[in-house]
Amino acid sequence: MSQIRVHQLSKSYGSNTIVDELDLTIDEGEFVVLLGPSGCGKTTTLRCLAGLERPDGGTISFGDRVMYDAAGRADVPTHKRNVGMIFQSYALWPHMKVRDNIAYPLKVRRQREALRSGAVERAAEMVDCGALLDRYPSQLSGGQQQRVAVARGLVSEPDLVLFDEPLSNLDARLRDQVRTQIHQLHQRLRFSAVFVTHDQSEAFALGDRLAIMKDGKLEQFATPQRVFEEPSSDYVAAFIGMGNRLDLVRHADGWRTGSGAAIDLGDRSPVRGGADEVTLRLRSADLHLHRAAADAPAGSSVLPATVVTTEFGGRHHDVLVDVGDARLSLQADTREHGAWLSAGAEGAEVFVSFRSSDARVFGPDGRAVEALGSQVTISGSPVGTL
Template sequence: MTAKIEISGLTKQYGNNVVVDGLDLEIDSGEFLVLLGPSGCGKTTTLRCLAGLETPEEGSISFDGEPMFDADARVNVPPNKRSIGMVFQSYALWPNMTVRKNIAYPLKARKLKDALNSGRVEEAADMVDCGHLLDRLPSQLSGGQQQRIAVARGMAARPDLVLFDEPLSNLDALLRDQVRTEIRRLHDEQGFGAVFVTHDHSEAFALGDRLAIMKHGKIEQLATPQDVFDHPISEYVADFIGMSNRLELHRSGLEWSTAAGTELELRSDTFGHQAVSARLWPDDITLHRPDEDVSHQEITLDAVLLSAEFGGRFYHVQVGAGPEEYRLRASAAVHGDWLRRSKKGEPVVISFRSESLKIYPLSTEDSAR
């Protein structure tokens, strides 16, 4: 049911706009690969090239060594002849067809009569716990049910590869979590190969065996979710996965100073540069009242409160320290009473450990941010 996918030198452009730029990528048999990145980075175009819905200008795509596209050899297998299933952001169910007919559609399109007669439709519906909905129309289903049917349809023909184009973005938060868990469960049970496009790093961490983080049509980092979380290869990756706090640091003798003039000691590799940028997770920063004692092992910054939003067990807090702003989560049990009474501009202290900082060379582009 699965195939090894090889992409080599793939380039797709629209006019002078290069959207996918010489992409090289191998996807192992049965792997769940997530293409992650902001709008315009090339992830959806890459997916559409895999499906045969876009024709690249250069490069090649093969499934288990069989060419699906090769610009030099002028090979371009049409979408219905590639062993792929598609799950779209908009569900894309035929409104005038019952659930049964929607799931059966790819089997009929590929003339898989034996599969149609052997209960494949019912099997696919049962996989997503929707066997009781087979005779309903899409308009009679909830959003979550419609997306489950779209998943069943994408898998009914038992393709070599299932392609997911941001399938959860139209669902509310609760349904998004439910369907995400369902997709992961199906992959673990069925072992199908998958490429999943998203701009949501929490989805990517939850689903992917590996993440391919894209920037300007190229892969910036390709690694497991744990490796990406622990070792983001660039400031671009660190920022995109949620390491939103940024300090610009300049060397001053043996010490380093922030933009606010606070001196600190770095225990991280600074690449021999005189200026670096540092990234921190919101959870790496601790909030303190001005009169609190802070461990001498922590770097402390005097700051002012900018906002505090209640989030249940935590407050989402934003503070300013000179020209820099920081975001953090403060425990409602510890800080809730005084945060509820606090006003914008009140003095606070934040602290963090030097080893929590991820250090990156400071480029001209970075310093202009």
């Protein structure tokens, strides 16, 4: 099978549009992550791919096979689409042993040769569950159950493997283990996959490309590196961890915050098109705490701030500060600042700094401001094409 193509896919429930004329292409062997908050349409898109939901419009094709075509009235049922599905809730048959759970897709598809040739045992070994074949699901831990579910999803060598938030029911340690195992399996087997999550760390770790969704549409579709370094919109930046926001206003001498502090935008100032207001986004790790303005590195933007609260986080303290009417979060090195922060720093007058290269800037329409030499432009499209 070659590409999986979704064109103008639409799905509504009553007056609520959940998927809105979505276009998406998944290359052969590619691991695509649908990322976004609850209600953005990612799970509905996954269920349409599986045939568990009937779209209202558009087409879905697996290679040269049309799975769904609203205009042509084609709708291939789930059991004939050759997809593997791994659910959030494991969805193992409680009355079947592990062996029979893994074998179930082969029996439904009547793949008798695969059953005879040891496909079940090979799938179990891939996820380190070979010793569990004669146990029931109730005799397994959550992590073991999810690994069995992964084996069941892969055993029939499907054209497409669909993951519906499969790690969200696991504790943090098991989540990391199973995530790594899924990544290793994909590197080895190169199956095509769509993985739904709202967790950015899962998305960055697993995805070849990330499809970030908003209101049933793609906001950005690009590699994890591109999304991390160049979020296409204020919405994407906020969702992937750039939680610090400063609203800037153009003055005769440059850009300033609402409280009047000057901000250096580097080669993104002035803004082509004459916008008088922009939004600046920063990650907590890119803001630095100082007791005095003179301690900030040369060339940084420096803002006066007031400490709101601090929390010990091991090698760093999580610190909230107020900068004018904006509340920002940062991580302060415990070795440098731990003593005075732990002694009770609430209300202390401090300074925060950042480099302009670490900031991302968005225009009044929420789209990214891109540097072009000594000028910048507001991007004409919020959707990445890489």
